[in-house]
Every structure is written in C-alpha cells, then in structure tokens.
Amino acid sequence: MSETPSNPTTTAPHLQDDRWRQAHLGRLLGHAMRRFDERVLHLMAGNEGVPLALANLASRDQISAAHVHITRHLALGGSRLTDLARAAGMSKQAMGDLVDQCTAWGLVQRENDPLDARARRVVFTPVGLAWLQAFKDAVAQAEAEFREAVGQDVATVVALGLEAYAA
Numbered sequence: 001m002s003e004t005p006s007n008p009t010t011t012a013p014h015l016q017d018d019r020w021r022q023a024h025l026g027r028l029l030g031h032a033m034r035r036f037d038e039r040v041l042h043l044m045a046g047n048e049g050v051p052l053a054l055a056n057l058a059s060r061d062q063i064s065a066a067h068v069h070i071t072r073h074l075a076l077g078g079s080r081l082t083d084l085a086r087a088a089g090m091s092k093q094a095m096g097d098l099v100d101q102c103t104a105w106g107l108v109q110r111e112n113d114p115l116d117a118r119a120r121r122v123v124f125t126p127v128g129l130a131w132l133q134a135f136k137d138a139v140a141q142a143e144a145e146f147r148e149a150v151g152q153d154v155a156t157v158v159a160l161g162l163e164a165y166a167a
Contacts, residue, residue, distance in 0.1 A: 036142055037065040043138035050134045051127055054105060069095075070102055070122075071135045078123035080113065107131050 021027075041063060045055050057063045069088035073079070079087070085095035099122050102108045107128035113119035124132060147155040 034065070036146070037068060039142045039145070040068070040135065040138040041065070043141055044131070044134045047134040047137060049130050049137075051106070051130065054107070054127070054131060057105065067098060067102065068135070070098055070108065071132060074108065074122060074124060076124070078111070078113075078121035080119055080121055084122060102128070 044050055047055070054063070069090065070084070073084055073087040075083075081096055081099060082092055084099070085092045088095060090098075099108060099110070103110065105127075106125055108122050109125050110120045111123055113121045143155075150158070
C-alpha cells in the first residue's frame with residue numbers, strides 16, 4: 001500500500017511564508033557583492049591603463065570575480081600559492097588554475113622564493129601592477145557610486161557594520 005505524499009504546507013504550517021529565503025541578510029550580501037564585483041570589472045574594462053587584451057577579456061566577461069581574488073589577495077611582494085589560496089578561501093588547486101590563467105594573460109608570474117629555495121612565489125608583473133591600479137580606481141569609483149545611491153550616512157553605517165561583522 002503506497003502512501004500519499006503529505007503536503008508540506010499542512011505538515012509544516014510555520015513554513016508557509018517562505019519569502020525569508022529570498023530576503024535574508026546572507027542572500028542580500030551575496031547579491032550586493034556580485035553587483036559590486038561586476039561593476040568593478042566593468043569599470044576596469046574601460047580603464048585606459050589596462051592593456052587592451054585584458055580590457056577585451058573583461059568586457060567579454062572572460063575575467064570573473066574569481067580572478068579578482070588574485071587581485072585582492074596577492075601581496076605586493078608576492079605570495080606562495082598556499083597562502084594566496086588560504087587568503088581567498090579557495091583550494092590550492094583552484095587557485096593554481098587561476099594563477100595559470102593570470103600567468104597566460106601576463107598579470108602574474110611565478111618566481112623562486114628568496115626565503116625557501118624549494119618554494120615558488122606568485123608575483124605581479126608590470127602589466128599586473130597596472131591591472132592592480134585599475135582595480136584600485138574601479139573600487140574607489142564603485143564605492144563612490146554606492147555612497148551616492150544609498151546616501152553617505154547609510155554607506156557609513158553599512159561599512160562600519162560589515163567591518164564589525166567580518167572581524
């Protein structure tokens with residue numbers, strides 16, 4: 001004898017209103033981060049300091065927010081792959097794939113680690129440093145656009161709140 005599946009709204013009436021799944025803080029933060037990163041990449045694509053090949057990749061969505069992890073987390077003096085992956089919250093293998101792509105694009109290169117002859121460091125190339133400057137400029141503009149959209153007071157409260165929450 002087969003049982004008729006129960007209706008979830010009758011077995012769990014407290015879940016009938018499920019609008020919370022689309023509007024909770026984590027989801028809103030995720031949407032905001034994706035929007036911010038997309039805007040930054042769009043601005044970088046139009047930055048005259050970015051080499052044309054990279055600008056074309058960015059404008060065709062070939063460079064993603066994942067690639068920005070390298071831009072965000074690679075120390076100016078270089079980083080070991082494991083440290084870079086840890087800082088970005090990624091696996092070493094996934095970060096290695098991103099580094100390989102960024103190496104092919106001329107943004108970074110691998111070189112011997114001066115502190116450990118067995119290790120390699122990922123460092124920015126001159127093209128990568130131009131990319132980093134374009135990233136800095138785009139972040140500043142995207143933040144200014146955010147402040148304009150929500151107002152200075154709200155932007156300040158959001159920044160302070162996120163800083164406290166992330167600590």
